[in-house]
Amino acid sequence: MTEARAVSHRCGIKTAWVDGAATAEGAVASVAAALSGEPVGQLLVFFSSAYAADEINVAFSRRFAGTPIAACSSAGELSPAGNLDRGVVAVAFPKSGFRIVSASLPNVDELDVERTADIVRSLRRRLDAAPDAKAGASRFALSLIDGLANAEERVVSVIDQALDGIPLVGGSAGDDLAFRRTALIHDGEVKLTAAILMIVETDYPVEIFKTDNFEPTDVxxxxxxxxxxxxxxxxLNAEPAATEYAMAVGLDPENLSPMSFASHPLVVRVGGEYFCRSIRRLNPDGSLSFFCAIxxxxxxxxxxxxxxxxxxxxxxxRLEARLGGVDLVIGFDCVLRRLDAEIRQKRRPISDLYRQYNVVGFETYGEQYRSMHLNQTFTGVAIGYAGAA
Incomplete structure (x- = not known):
């Protein structure tokens, strides 16, 4: 069995990860062994689409019976040891220092706005009524959304409004750039065309963030x-989309690829700030499909x-200075950032930087930040060292 590794963080969270396990059962068994001996209040899991979601679900449900679990397939996994190629990463929240509620949101491609808002408001009420809830404690929300349902904008807008000021970050589930099937897991059930929302209250200082690495041109x-x-x-500009885009970036339209799109992103201006609208693929008819609504x-x-x-x-x-030290970062990193880093020979140094700050998470088909669905962005929540007095 491939052996998992684990790190215990000062806030009480423990992360465990395994890379290259032959089977889902073997991967989960290894992760469970690395997490053994400590009570877990909530598991957050990111897994390679090389493993069947049904098998991952069965394995985690058996080895962590009774533990709430939220999980999604990915386009790459981020661990404290760096990027994984065929990995499973588990973030184990302790029962002390964190209060967490979660729910799945079904049929996001045909979103029932009122039902979704009711689910979110119900989660807030549950957290408010928790016997160990603390006035003035930090709160944040995490979203996991089907990355192929083309629904993130609607989902995030409704969630953000119903959260009533609780800051939201998250990521869209991936499948290693196959674009065939992404999957979510919530409390023992595999969810398709769905989303998962977790609301977290903690005694530790936290801050959500987003960052990207592009600037607009005049084109x-x-x-x-x-x-x-x-x-x-x-x-685009009344010309076939692929042809117009390729001419602007100096490429042959027939040779456009995910690497091309990662190196030459498109952005849109909203409220004086630019946000990326990344291209997903070139279609046979010369049209371009995007990761965001267009x-x-x-x-x-x-x-x-x-x-x-x-x-x-x-x-x-900046986050380290704000929090007085970063214990770990739960991050959602666009897969196109990884592709662009590979092109520019930056993957190793960015992986080293993530290791320095204990970044755990996954490579996404889109990122969420407050009310926005984004592309080619790194979003997440940083958790600080010091507990509340």
């Missing part, structure tokens, strides 16, 4: 023909990347 595109529901753009008439700006290591380091240093 503009107007979406002149699109299939909004499918997040597909047929025309509407006709939207103005997109070509962006140029900045040094991903230096930009990310500056944000983590």
């Amino acid at each position: 503009k595109f107007v979406v002149t023909a699109s299939d909004d529901g499918a997040r597909t753009v047929r025309e 509407d006709r008439g939207l103005v997109l700006t070509l962006a140029r990347p900045l040094d991903v290591v230096e930009v990310t380091r500056a944000e983590l240093e």
